[in-house]
Amino acid sequence: MLGTYHLGLSVSELAKLPAIEVEAVDRGTKHRYTGILVWDILNQFRAQLGDALPDSVPSIVVRVTGPDNYSVDFALTEFDPAFSDRSIVLAERQDGSPLPENALPFRFLSGVTEEHGSYNQHSATEAAGGALALPLLEKAARDLVLDPDDRPVVVVDYGSSQGKNSLAPMRAAIAILRKRTSARRPICVVHVDLAENDFSTLFGVLHSSADSYLSQDQDVFPSAVGRSFYRPVLPPGHVHLGWSSYAAVWLSRAPTMVPGHFWIPSSTGAVRAAFGLQAVEDWKTFLKLRARELRAGGRLVVVLPSAPDEGKLQIHAGMNHINAVLAEMVAEGAIAAEERERMLLLSYPRSTSELLAPFARGGRFENLVVEQREIFKVQDPGWMDYERDQDREKLAAKHTGFFRATFMPSLASALASDRGAEGRQFFIDRLADGLKKRLVAEPMPLDLLAQAILLAKEAHK
Numbered sequence: 418m419l420g421t422y423h424l425g426l427s428v429s430e431l432a433k434l435p436a437i438e439v440e441a442v443d444r445g446t447k448h449r450y451t452g453i454l455v456w457d458i459l460n461q462f463r464a465q466l467g468d469a470l471p472d473s474v475p476s477i478v479v480r481v482t483g484p485d486n487y488s489v490d491f492a493l494t495e496f497d498p499a500f501s502d503r504s505i506v507l508a509e510r511q512d513g514s515p516l517p518e519n520a521l522p523f524r525f526l527s528g529v530t531e532e533h534g535s536y537n538q539h540s541a542t543e544a545a546g547g548a549l550a551l552p553l554l555e556k557a558a559r560d561l562v563l564d565p566d567d568r569p570v571v572v573v574d575y576g577s578s579q580g581k582n583s584l585a586p587m588r589a590a591i592a593i594l595r596k597r598t599s600a601r602r603p604i605c606v607v608h609v610d611l612a613e614n615d616f617s618t619l620f621g622v623l624h625s626s627a628d629s630y631l632s633q634d635q636d637v638f639p640s641a642v643g644r645s646f647y648r649p650v651l652p653p654g655h656v657h658l659g660w661s662s663y664a665a666v667w668l669s670r671a672p673t674m675v676p677g678h679f680w681i682p683s684s685t686g687a688v689r690a691a692f693g694l695q696a697v698e699d700w701k702t703f704l705k706l707r708a709r710e711l712r713a714g715g716r717l718v719v720v721l722p723s724a725p726d727e728g729k730l731q732i733h734a735g736m737n738h739i740n741a742v743l744a745e746m747v748a749e750g751a752i753a754a755e756e757r758e759r760m761l762l763l764s765y766p767r768s769t770s771e772l773l774a775p776f777a778r779g780g781r782f783e784n785l786v787v788e789q790r791e792i793f794k795v796q797d798p799g800w801m802d803y804e805r806d807q808d809r810e811k812l813a814a815k816h817t818g819f820f821r822a823t824f825m826p827s828l829a830s831a832l833a834s835d836r837g838a839e840g841r842q843f844f845i846d847r848l849a850d851g852l853k854k855r856l857v858a859e860p861m862p863l864d865l866l867a868q869a870i871l872l873a874k875e876a877h878k
């Protein structure tokens with residue numbers, strides 16, 4: 418998308434561009450795709466634009482929209498062979514034949530949480546995991562290198578959602594930083610999330626909540642960036658302290674689909690391997706970008722749900738219930754089979770070894786050094802109440818709220834676009850209702866594992 422310019426290439430002009438072949442996995446099967454490098458197509462547009470090309474190439478966004486109106490935005494540089502080792506191709510043929518009707522479409526699968534403050538009300542589990550990692554954040558705030566002048570100290574919350582779970586970590590970090598600085602040195606807190614995030618709720622919470630980090634200190638300045646953290650979100654060398662809790666578990670894109678399910682950990686074989694590779698690439702991208710944004714001597718703390726080395730995550734049973742309810746909804750005609758097939762949760766809980774893999778050589782990656790890492794068992798607050806009151810309805814309502822607020826909006830993003838907001842709401846209500854009935858019948862604890870890593874950017878580079 419180039420401002421308001423209208424550019425086009427005819428089929429015969431496209432046919433003149435060099436065709437290339439790439440191998441990729443679609444729904445678990447490897448295929449050979451023939452097509453044109455999107456970079457070559459963009460270069461044709463560049464030639465048509467001539468001097469009208471905007472100066473700021475890095476700010477150009479390319480929006481790819483499929484026939485079903487799903488669209489996804491790419492930074493221009495993602496297509497540039499000089500910046501990326503991926504070949505992004507406009508494919509025309511699969512294994513020598515025209516692409517099948519159901520070829521994997523582009524779509525949004527973002528992990529954006531349920532709006533109108535719903536995530537804030539139903540994220541006690543994530544809050545409990547984040548709380549266990551606070552000592553790492555406090556250590557980071559104590560140890561980070563602070564320049565002696567009075568320029569603002571920058572703290573960034575990557576993947577903030579609606580802000581409630583950011584209050585305690587930001588308060589803890591600010592309390593320590595304030596002791597290390599003059600009383601009036603500005604502290605800037607930047608909340609980063611996807612553009613679709615419910616930022617109005619976030620600012621409402623910051624300005625009205627009694628435990629907001631703003632209530633005690635008038636020299637703290639909040640702001641937000643609506644942009645994926647798989648792109649640069651702040652200038653190089655800008656950030657003193659980064660915090661990211663339960664966010665980098667969301668992958669940037671789907672390399673394939675999970676046959677018969679929507680939950681990556683339920684996949685096996687080549688499908689599992691394709692997501693594993695995507696998770697490796699995304700984690701390295703996340704770290705590289707944060708390393709660039711951190712100042713020398715800065716610190717980054719990342720908290721993530723952890724996959725056990727053996728056995729299944731406890732959350733798995735809930736995901737299977739949701740899968741069963743989705744099958745009921747297809748059978749009832751509440752959703753179409755194609756809509757169900759498009760559903761995928763891009764959440765990928767990593768094992769400890771996957772988390773540490775980039776640091777395998779001497780504990781360093783991109784000027785980042787591992788200072789500390791921890792693994793925690795996050796006790797289910799709802800189950801502790803249930804053991805006292807034996808109230809199945811209440812427990813099921815709490816667990817349903819967690820699945821609903823965190824995961825269901827991503828599933829709803831696969832619905833046909835003409836269903837609109839009302840259709841998506843109906844879908845979420847029906848899915849949550851079906852899940853709750855199943856959870857009332859089978860109460861279970863949702864004890865999860867979390868892991869946290871504290872990284873320091875080397876001071877001398």
Ligand SMILES: C[S@@+](CC[C@H](N)C(=O)[O-])C[C@H]1O[C@@H](n2cnc3c(N)ncnc32)[C@H](O)[C@@H]1O
Binds near residue numbers: 665669
């Ligand atoms: C489960 S919430 C975690 C919120 C909060 N940090 C917490 O600990 O409760 C995950 C958040 O990560 C955001 N997220 C997912 N992918 C992202 C991306 N690529 N860039 C920025 N934010 C992203 C989602 O929109 C969502 O708000």
